[in-house]
Amino acid sequence: MKPSLLLSCLLTLLCAMTAFNAQATDAAKAAPKGDAARGQAVATAVCGACHGPDGNSPAAVNPKLAGQHADYLFKQMKNFKPADGKQPERTNPIMNGMIAAFDEGQMRDLAAYFSAQAQKGEVAKNRETIELGQKLYRAGDQAKGLPACAGCHGPSGAGIPAQYPRIGGQYAEYIEAQLKSFREGSRANDPNKMMRMVAIKMTDPEIKAVSDYIAGLR
Ligand code: HEC
Numbered sequence: 001m002k003p004s005l006l007l008s009c010l011l012t013l014l015c016a017m018t019a020f021n022a023q024a025t026d027a028a029k030a031a032p033k034g035d036a037a038r039g040q041a042v043a044t045a046v047c048g049a050c051h052g053p054d055g056n057s058p059a060a061v062n063p064k065l066a067g068q069h070a071d072y073l074f075k076q077m078k079n080f081k082p083a084d085g086k087q088p089e090r091t092n093p094i095m096n097g098m099i100a101a102f103d104e105g106q107m108r109d110l111a112a113y114f115s116a117q118a119q120k121g122e123v124a125k126n127r128e129t130i131e132l133g134q135k136l137y138r139a140g141d142q143a144k145g146l147p148a149c150a151g152c153h154g155p156s157g158a159g160i161p162a163q164y165p166r167i168g169g170q171y172a173e174y175i176e177a178q179l180k181s182f183r184e185g186s187r188a189n190d191p192n193k194m195m196r197m198v199a200i201k202m203t204d205p206e207i208k209a210v211s212d213y214i215a216g217l218r
């Protein structure tokens, strides 16, 4: 073989190997995607009892899952699951039990199914607090260092995947309960204490006002 030919063969081989390696690392980096069709059976038969078969829960204690970002749903399921003998990162007696039987592949499928459903949003119910709720949501309260919810959850409450969940259209009662749990620290699965630092600056009436406003937000 001529040296130049040998060189070009080597180069071709090197390029092919580099391309292959690049592909392999990309695949490893991208989170595996769930399969919505595979998740449907369990979602409708098991989860649907509380969250609604299409993720539009019929009762305010059970959050709507429809249209929520898949990565956020997956994270919450993992946080609910007791792992390696440790306490689950997010405590709720019902969900800690519900999710225990499922592995990560099944969780991804369930997340894919619920995130692909269209959310049917709630409405704001309290005229008197709408203005306060809107102000807190859009601008926060500079005087006490409360950041605007919109900064992380988006102007329409749609959230920003993967970290910031959709909250617009969710039940006010559920939002209120979560804000209070973050405030007292009984929910502490928020990365970098992002939500605990927000909630700790809020009074009960402010929490009520912003929760009602968010229920009607699109
Ligand atoms: C018996 C009722 C019940 C069943 C059945 C149930 N859940 Fe839940 N789920 C709840 C309740 C209540 C909460 C709210 C927990 C809290 O307040 O922290 C919740 C919360 C969640 C959340 C967190 C949502 C968010 O916005 O943070 C996810 C995700 C979830 N459930 C997924 C599932 C999946 C998947 C199934 C089926 C395998 C399921 N649930 C079955 C009652 C239920």
Ligand code: HEC
Residues within 6 Å of the ligand: 063, 075, 136, 137, 147, 148, 149, 150, 151, 152, 153, 163, 164, 165, 166, 167, 174, 175, 176, 178, 179, 189, 190, 191, 194, 195, 198, 210, 211
């Ligand atoms: C600095 C960014 C940031 C700001 C500002 C912020 N949030 Fe959040 N919020 C988050 C993150 C991140 C999560 C998800 C935590 C997790 O992974 O469990 C979250 C979760 C939530 C949840 C729980 C959603 C669910 O489905 O359980 C509610 C409710 C919420 N935020 C309401 C608010 C409100 C109301 C405000 C404004 C007063 C606000 N957030 C401001 C980052 C933020």
